[in-house]
Amino acid sequence: MKNLFILVVKRILAAHYPDVVMSHKEIITEVMGRFTFKSKGKELLSKGWHHVIPATDERDIMLPTLLKESVGDVTNTLTTKSKTKPPNRYTSSSLIGFMKNAAQAIEVEEMKSIKNLPLGTEATRAGLITLLESRKYIEWKNNKVYPTLLGITIIDSIKMGSVIKSPILTAKWDVKLNEIGASLYNHNDFIAHSKKLSSVLFEEVKTYSTKWNQNGVERIKSDSIGACLLCGSNVILRKGKHGEFYGCSNYEDSGCSLNLPFKVLNKKLSKKQLMELLQKGETDIIEGFKWKDKTFNAPLVWNREDQKVQFGK
Ligand SMILES: [Zn+2]
Structure with missing residues (x-):
């Protein structure tokens, strides 16, 4: 009381x-x-x-009052062990936010003076992302963006110093387009510059294309459903003596023998379930397996030791 x-x-x-x-x-x-x-x-x-009521929020870190250029002595040192975390992946909204100003991504020293670097316009940004998705350069998992193997291959292919991959180029173009719209820049100059740049780019492609690693592209074409549980290569639809099955794309190279069943106890597995198995090593509960005159539901799991698919609990 x-x-x-x-x-x-x-x-x-x-x-x-x-x-x-x-x-x-x-x-x-x-x-x-x-x-x-x-x-x-x-x-x-x-x-x-x-x-009257003291502060209770212990998350607040209070700093002392200091004057600029204050000098002090180091009285104690302490090393702590910790791990850095990778930056958060972009979500659909943060990616659009980033495209509004990509200046933060610029690492080149002389470009750091650029404070504002819009990629695309308000009207085109969402469309650009959809385009990347429809070309299978990116994909979404839990509303987070990931480059696909094809996307990574493309990025690797143009890594060799090409100006075309630079956000600065895209942003400069957007600035110029705005200037043309406001009659501050002559569109003929813009076209002339673009033509010049195109010929430079084609020369670059000619020089570098011999070094491109197109394995990723080839594999994507063959429609990988996930990474092999044995060797990490792509699992693709293959043809064998007994018809089609999902197997490792590395079979010819390394003899990797991963082979996923299409059917388990007469129950046909969906592509989604197989993808789940590859990604997580197990599926959700699958309904309707039949054994003798009984029907039961169970997840399928990958048994790492025996290297085979079996029923989970
Ligand atoms: Zn494999």
């Missing part, structure tokens, strides 16, 4: 106190003129109602 009363009183008092004022800040600490450390946190400017 007393505690409750104190709580209420504190709350009422706090309501009459001024706001808490914090500033978000970042301190860059330089050690020995060679190493820089960045500390992000908050600085308390005015305690306000925290006089």
